[in-house]
Amino acid sequence: MKLTRREFSAGLAAGLAAPALLRSAHAQGATIKIGMCAPVTGPAAESGGYAIKGAKLALEAVNKAGGILGKQGELIVEDDQTTNPGIVLAFSKLASQSDIVGFLGSIRSTQVHAMAPDVLKLGKPVMIGGTDPNLTHMGNKWLFRFRPNDSYSGRVIAEYGVSTLGKKKWAVLHSTDAFGTAGGKALTEALQKLGAPPVLDQGYANQSQDFTPVVLAIKQSGADILGSYFTFENDLGIFARQLRQLGVNIPWVGSPSIVNITALKLAGPALYNTYGVADYAEDSSDASKAFGKIYRDATKVAPDNQSAWTYDAVTVLAAAINKAGSTEPEKIRDAILAIKKFPGAEGEYNFDQNGDGLHGYNIVKNDKGKIVFDKHIESND
Amino acid sequence: MSASDNIQVPVPAVRSKPLIIRHLPYFIGAAVLVALAGSMGFDGYVLNILLQATTFSIAVFGLSVVLGLCGQINLAQATFFGFGAYAVGLGTADLHLSFWPCLVGGCMIALIAGAFLGMSTLRLGGHYLAMVTISFQQIVTLVMINAIWLTHGPDGVSNITRPELFQSSQSYLAFCVAVLAIVGYLVWHLPDTKLGRSMRAVRDNELAAGVNGIDVFRTKIYAFGICALLGGLAGGLFAGGFAYVSPDQFSFAESIGFLTMSLLGGVASPVGSVIGTGLLILIPEWLRFLKSVPGLYLAIYGLFVILIIRFMPDGIWGFVSDAFTRWRAHTKAPPVAAALQLKPATSGGDIVLKVTGLTKHFGGLKAVDGVDIAVKRGGVHALIGPNGSGKTTTLNVLSGLYKATAGKIVLDGTDITNMAPHQRTAAGLGRTFQNIRLFRSMTALENVEIGAERPGNTMIGKGEDALTERAMEALTFVGLGNRANELISSFSYGHQRLIEIARALAANPTLLLLDEPAAGLNSTEKLELHELLKRIAAQGLTILIIDHDMTLVSEAAQHITVLNFGRRIADGESMAVLRHPDVVSAYLGSE
Amino acid sequence: MDLVLQLLFTGIGIGAVYALVALGFVLIFRATNVVNFAQGEFSMVAAYLMVVFSVDLGWPYWLSFLIALAGMALLGVIFNLGVYYPLRHRTYLPVIIATIGASILLSNSVLAIYGPQPQVLQGWFDTPGIQLGPVYLDSQYLLIIAVTILLVLFNFWFFEKTLLGKKLQATSQDKEMASLLGISVSTMIMITFIYSAVLGGLAGILVAPVLFVSIQMGSTIALKAFAATIIGGFGDVTGAIIGGLALGVIETFGAAYISVPYKDGFAFLVLIAFLIFRPQGIFGERVAEKA
Numbered sequence A: 001m002k003l004t005r006r007e008f009s010a011g012l013a014a015g016l017a018a019p020a021l022l023r024s025a026h027a028q029g030a031t032i033k034i035g036m037c038a039p040v041t042g043p044a045a046e047s048g049g050y051a052i053k054g055a056k057l058a059l060e061a062v063n064k065a066g067g068i069l070g071k072q073g074e075l076i077v078e079d080d081q082t083t084n085p086g087i088v089l090a091f092s093k094l095a096s097q098s099d100i101v102g103f104l105g106s107i108r109s110t111q112v113h114a115m116a117p118d119v120l121k122l123g124k125p126v127m128i129g130g131t132d133p134n135l136t137h138m139g140n141k142w143l144f145r146f147r148p149n150d151s152y153s154g155r156v157i158a159e160y161g162v163s164t165l166g167k168k169k170w171a172v173l174h175s176t177d178a179f180g181t182a183g184g185k186a187l188t189e190a191l192q193k194l195g196a197p198p199v200l201d202q203g204y205a206n207q208s209q210d211f212t213p214v215v216l217a218i219k220q221s222g223a224d225i226l227g228s229y230f231t232f233e234n235d236l237g238i239f240a241r242q243l244r245q246l247g248v249n250i251p252w253v254g255s256p257s258i259v260n261i262t263a264l265k266l267a268g269p270a271l272y273n274t275y276g277v278a279d280y281a282e283d284s285s286d287a288s289k290a291f292g293k294i295y296r297d298a299t300k301v302a303p304d305n306q307s308a309w310t311y312d313a314v315t316v317l318a319a320a321i322n323k324a325g326s327t328e329p330e331k332i333r334d335a336i337l338a339i340k341k342f343p344g345a346e347g348e349y350n351f352d353q354n355g356d357g358l359h360g361y362n363i364v365k366n367d368k369g370k371i372v373f374d375k376h377i378e379s380n381d
Numbered sequence B: 001m002s003a004s005d006n007i008q009v010p011v012p013a014v015r016s017k018p019l020i021i022r023h024l025p026y027f028i029g030a031a032v033l034v035a036l037a038g039s040m041g042f043d044g045y046v047l048n049i050l051l052q053a054t055t056f057s058i059a060v061f062g063l064s065v066v067l068g069l070c071g072q073i074n075l076a077q078a079t080f081f082g083f084g085a086y087a088v089g090l091g092t093a094d095l096h097l098s099f100w101p102c103l104v105g106g107c108m109i110a111l112i113a114g115a116f117l118g119m120s121t122l123r124l125g126g127h128y129l130a131m132v133t134i135s136f137q138q139i140v141t142l143v144m145i146n147a148i149w150l151t152h153g154p155d156g157v158s159n160i161t162r163p164e165l166f167q168s169s170q171s172y173l174a175f176c177v178a179v180l181a182i183v184g185y186l187v188w189h190l191p192d193t194k195l196g197r198s199m200r201a202v203r204d205n206e207l208a209a210g211v212n213g214i215d216v217f218r219t220k221i222y223a224f225g226i227c228a229l230l231g232g233l234a235g236g237l238f239a240g241g242f243a244y245v246s247p248d249q250f251s252f253a254e255s256i257g258f259l260t261m262s263l264l265g266g267v268a269s270p271v272g273s274v275i276g277t278g279l280l281i282l283i284p285e286w287l288r289f290l291k292s293v294p295g296l297y298l299a300i301y302g303l304f305v306i307l308i309i310r311f312m313p314d315g316i317w318g319f320v321s322d323a324f325t326r327w328r329a330h331t332k333a334p335p336v337a338a339a340l341q342l343k344p345a346t347s348g349g350d351i352v353l354k355v356t357g358l359t360k361h362f363g364g365l366k367a368v369d370g371v372d373i374a375v376k377r378g379g380v381h382a383l384i385g386p387n388g389s390g391k392t393t394t395l396n397v398l399s400g401l402y403k404a405t406a407g408k409i410v411l412d413g414t415d416i417t418n419m420a421p422h423q424r425t426a427a428g429l430g431r432t433f434q435n436i437r438l439f440r441s442m443t444a445l446e447n448v449e450i451g452a453e454r455p456g457n458t459m460i461g462k463g464e465d466a467l468t469e470r471a472m473e474a475l476t477f478v479g480l481g482n483r484a485n486e487l488i489s490s491f492s493y494g495h496q497r498l499i500e501i502a503r504a505l506a507a508n509p510t511l512l513l514l515d516e517p518a519a520g521l522n523s524t525e526k527l528e529l530h531e532l533l534k535r536i537a538a539q540g541l542t543i544l545i546i547d548h549d550m551t552l553v554s555e556a557a558q559h560i561t562v563l564n565f566g567r568r569i570a571d572g573e574s575m576a577v578l579r580h581p582d583v584v585s586a587y588l589g590s591e
Numbered sequence C: 001m002d003l004v005l006q007l008l009f010t011g012i013g014i015g016a017v018y019a020l021v022a023l024g025f026v027l028i029f030r031a032t033n034v035v036n037f038a039q040g041e042f043s044m045v046a047a048y049l050m051v052v053f054s055v056d057l058g059w060p061y062w063l064s065f066l067i068a069l070a071g072m073a074l075l076g077v078i079f080n081l082g083v084y085y086p087l088r089h090r091t092y093l094p095v096i097i098a099t100i101g102a103s104i105l106l107s108n109s110v111l112a113i114y115g116p117q118p119q120v121l122q123g124w125f126d127t128p129g130i131q132l133g134p135v136y137l138d139s140q141y142l143l144i145i146a147v148t149i150l151l152v153l154f155n156f157w158f159f160e161k162t163l164l165g166k167k168l169q170a171t172s173q174d175k176e177m178a179s180l181l182g183i184s185v186s187t188m189i190m191i192t193f194i195y196s197a198v199l200g201g202l203a204g205i206l207v208a209p210v211l212f213v214s215i216q217m218g219s220t221i222a223l224k225a226f227a228a229t230i231i232g233g234f235g236d237v238t239g240a241i242i243g244g245l246a247l248g249v250i251e252t253f254g255a256a257y258i259s260v261p262y263k264d265g266f267a268f269l270v271l272i273a274f275l276i277f278r279p280q281g282i283f284g285e286r287v288a289e290k291a
Helices: A002-026 A045-064 A084-095 A109-122 A150-164 A178-193 A212-221 A233-245 A261-271 A286-299 A305-324 A329-337 B024-039 B044-069 B077-093 B099-121 B126-146 B169-192 B194-204 B206-211 B216-242 B252-265 B270-292 B296-311 B315-327 B391-399 B421-426 B444-452 B463-477 B493-506 B523-538 B550-556 B574-579 B581-588 C002-032 C039-056 C061-087 C092-114 C139-161 C163-173 C175-180 C185-211 C217-232 C237-257 C263-277 C279-283
Strands: A031-038 A072-079 A100-104 A126-128 A143-145 A170-175 A200-204 A225-229 A252-254 A275-278 A360-367 A370-378 B351-362 B365-376 B380-384 B406-411 B429-431 B511-515 B542-546 B559-564 B567-573 C129-132 C135-138
Touching: A031 A045, A031 A084, A031 A305, A045 A072, A045 A286, A045 A305, A072 A084, A072 A305, A084 A100, A084 A109, A084 B044, A100 A305, A100 A329, A109 A126, A109 A143, A109 A178, A109 B044, A126 A305, A150 A178, A150 A225, A150 A252, A150 A275, A150 A360, A150 A370, A170 A178, A170 A212, A178 A200, A178 A225, A200 A212, A212 A233, A212 C002, A212 C237, A233 A261, A233 C185, A275 A370, A286 A305, A305 A329, B024 B169, B044 B077, B044 B169, B044 B194, B044 B216, B044 B252, B044 B270, B077 B099, B077 B126, B077 B216, B077 B252, B099 B126, B099 B216, B099 C263, B126 B252, B126 C217, B126 C263, B169 B194, B169 B216, B169 B270, B194 B206, B194 B216, B194 B444, B206 B216, B206 B421, B206 B429, B252 B270, B252 B296, B252 B315, B252 C092, B270 B296, B270 B315, B296 C061, B296 C092, B351 B391, B351 B542, B365 B380, B365 B391, B365 B406, B365 B542, B365 B559, B380 B391, B380 B550, B391 B429, B391 B511, B391 B542, B421 B429, B429 B493, B444 B463, B444 B493, B463 B493, B493 B511, B493 B523, B523 B542, B523 B550, B542 B550, B550 B574, B559 B574, B559 B581, B567 B574, B567 B581, B574 B581, C002 C039, C002 C135, C002 C139, C002 C163, C002 C185, C002 C217, C002 C237, C039 C061, C039 C092, C039 C185, C039 C217, C061 C092, C061 C185, C092 C217, C129 C139, C135 C139, C139 C163, C139 C185, C139 C237, C163 C175, C163 C185, C175 C185, C185 C217, C217 C237, C217 C263, C237 C263
Parallel strands: A031 A072, A031 A100, A100 A126, A126 A143, A170 A200, A170 A225, A225 A252, A252 A275, B365 B567, B380 B542, B380 B559, B429 B511, B511 B542
Antiparallel strands: A275 A360, A360 A370, B351 B365, B351 B406, B559 B567, C129 C135
16 A cells, blocks of 8 residues: 555656656666765855765776675765755755665755754765764764864864964954854864964955955954964955965964865965865875875866865775675664774774764975975874 | 736636635645645655745745735845744744744744835835845845854754644645645735735836825835745744754845746746746756756756746746636626715815915926915816926825925815825825826726725725725716726726726715826817716815816816916916916917 | 055955946946846956956957957847847836846856856956055056046046937936937947946956956855945946945945954945935935826
8 A cells, every 4th residue: 555655656756856767767776876965056066076076986996896785886966056955955856766875965064954854864874074063963873974073173273383383372264154163163162272262263254355354353463373264265365365465474274275276276375385284185195195196197186175075985885885785774884883994085084983984184284386294183082 | 117017917806605615616625735745655855845845935925915916026035034934943943942933933023024124115116125125135144144142153053843743744744735825825815905906006006006095105014014924934834844944045045036936937926926936946956967067057047037037927827827818808797886976075164175385396496386276165176277387296296296395285174285195095185197097907996996995985885895886886987887897908098087087086085186187088088078077076076177178177167276387377267267368378478 | 544544445446346346237227227137247257258368268468358348248239139128118127037047047157168166367467566655555456446447537428428428328318208319229228238248347357366256256246236336326327436435445444343254244234224214315316206
């Protein structure tokens, strides 16, 4: 009885979702499917392209090495439009294909928040790149994070600036979106713990056309070091240029966006000699170098964290399924959580019970436009 | 500039069987839909799409009221949607209140915000209103993002709960569909209520609406308030459905989305709202296969918006229902009416209208300069003068469209000098316009009904039927009773003038102002008009007429006031005035 | 004091950007009574054209500049014929929606063709700026301010002194009267669209070196420019310039002395305050509709 009703509704739903249904019917059973929500359109469309590339490269490698449970892996991408309603729809569309065994969520924390209730309902593992610490601490056991969360980036920035660079008068600058607010908070807290509370804590709204008031505030605060969380590269580029033009040359340690290739291209010399925390640093390990080579060969573009985390997510997910010997969600989950000392492009994965795979950051330096690995700082808690 | 070309025409409802019985099919249909929504085993994707479409549709209903019915633009609907959503979100997740009070609270907040915004800006129209709503939208978005202590900032609010009764997504969808059906029913029938008619009148012609006793400003606020209220309701339901809200869901882009949905489906009807919303949620979903090239499907979407606006001006539903109406084109014969009774109020003395020292300056130009007029009860009084003599300005000051610079106007013992147009109408003033100002999207009967609805009209009983009866009497009085259910556009110019007079008469005014009623009429029509004026005067209604047509004036009026260059140059009994040398030279020019 | 001067310069610079875009709004509004929501996309398209010719193809800067402006003129023609002209007898609402559709179409077409990466466009000058005492003057902003001043003068000369300008004026004030005088209204409107597309494009090319070239560069500026238009007065060219400059300065000082995150809100707050408390003060007396 239940079956016929479902068939009936599926027939009706076919009118609504015909293309998707046709596609999934035709490929039934031949492959192991991994779903991916990525921003193909919208403001983050650029990084979305990198993310998809990274995931595809990983899947190619997995397939070459024998696939997943003996079958070829297949990536199904849905556009999340860089919006929250967009990702909810994209995810529910993927979730309705029952043969998808695992998913890649977003690198944007608010989007992960938006899709989280549906993830919990579906009960299948979702790999995420959003770095808001709360995501893995809100009782959703199906989220697995492939980047170190912001409590680590804040700690690492503070640690590096205070201990290595020896600076105590901090200006903290962050965007007022979810990512920037959480990061700024983490950095401020870490600085307070180190006995160096910031002299200026300044938020800014995304897509600002001008940063003169911010730069002047930094100048006036007497800060001798700057810590920053920028979301969009064009904001970072405008700020960096104005900072230099108005004669501020204090050391600057920034969140990962400061070493991302678009930012380097836009800001040019204005970012020379800055430091960044990077979850992906090409020279930080052999696995990172290996990924860098594959990615460069395939795309002719320098690799960054946008592609590295999806590369790791697909690799780890495939390894976990193979180890579990099953596509049953609970078993995959156990297998992921059991992963220790797994060498990934982003670093060494040691999953804890919250689903956080990474617990440290690399510090890199912008040496005349070239990103140079400086050191890795791991937190042990 | 009226918004009427974007509006489809509602066919007047037949008032024979009780409402409930006539609309039974609607409720049965709605019940079936609710049952279907509650029982079919949709998967998560379809469920999310349907839930989104249902809640968005309710918000778009709001736009069909403010934009479709009342002709005002609102580019901040996502804000009101956000008020409802955040009220439910913060209320259930942070304060652990039950869903219902939060939903009601959200609606109230949206309503108050909408009414407040309306009050502060609806006196300006069009583009200014567009800009203010955009500004409001931007500021609220900034607050949602930055007031972290209240809204959780950009993280948004998660763990929003639903009412106990509708815990499963399926039952919640059924609940939302039920709300959609009820709201849809109300919005569908709003145009036939007094408020709805006022809104349509405001949309069609603000000036005419004002002088027919409609408080234009208040009507706009009501429309805006209803729109905001529905936005809040929809937002509350949306928050319950998706269990998570964040500021980017209520951004300017979303407001534009709502507006496009409304126009795509057809702005004048709730059916259109549902179609437009459904399509705009589904189209991007259908076009997802174009995703291999980033931006391509949104580009196609943009192109379609342009094409639809161009080729389906009334939206998809307007297009369909137009074809349908044409296919079964017929007009219902109106009921037969009794003779029209005019009983002008007689609270003042012998003089119905006393104007003293009336002055109107435009910058340095003295359009009217210290004019005195005394109109005696029960007669026809004419105000004449050559072009540019200040006649029409005087009339506009009398009816309140212009504010007098100085002077005093007393109507039947009441000082109306500082009243708004609709208040003067309530005080007993009726008028017609030189260039006809009818509500063009309505039938003749509906036009006249709006006149009959004048506050303080003692000649109508209670209820819709009495209103229709009065309007029919007035139409029959001017000889157009048998064409009552036809649209304004199907009448000749002369007949439109008669409808305008009927609209004024239905209100049972104390004084009727006629602004060049003979302009543009042929000689037969002029004769008919003359006859009509006699019949009106015979019932004791006082008329103040402005016209060029000397034959009409000299035959109809007992008393004439002549203006030239904004000043009164003659006043008195008709024949005497017309022979006055100043008058003759004013008209013929002194050689 | 140094601080104030620096803020003032930046405010005027960014304000000049708003003013340039606002100018395009006003011209179209006066001629057609319609607000063009795709005005910001004009700027974006022009900046991308510059990137195509000057960066990708490596053609000389001045040549690319001329080609880009010619491209904008063409876009103005297409925009008029495709979006405005078919709807010219309708009310302002359908036209507004059509321009919104055009804005979505334009920005996403560029995204489809050129991809989502923001691009770098070099400025006109090799030196990034001059240090004048305590104040740093960005050379590109100096250029923008200079161009704005020149445009004000040009517009004054064009609309007040040339026959074509007077014809355009007449058309925007009273179409019926203009056509009675033998002016071809549709030609005048075509010219207006071309001129305003070129102006929008000019603004885009000028700000590209400062704000970079991205898909959303136009829409963010356009919204502010729109606000500037209202503050300065719809339907007045000088008003748009003053409104734009005022907005830039208010924003910059508001950010410096009140709040950075709420920076974008000041413009709109000022606007609402103006509209509520002194609408006639900025627009002049609204003439009542002739009854």
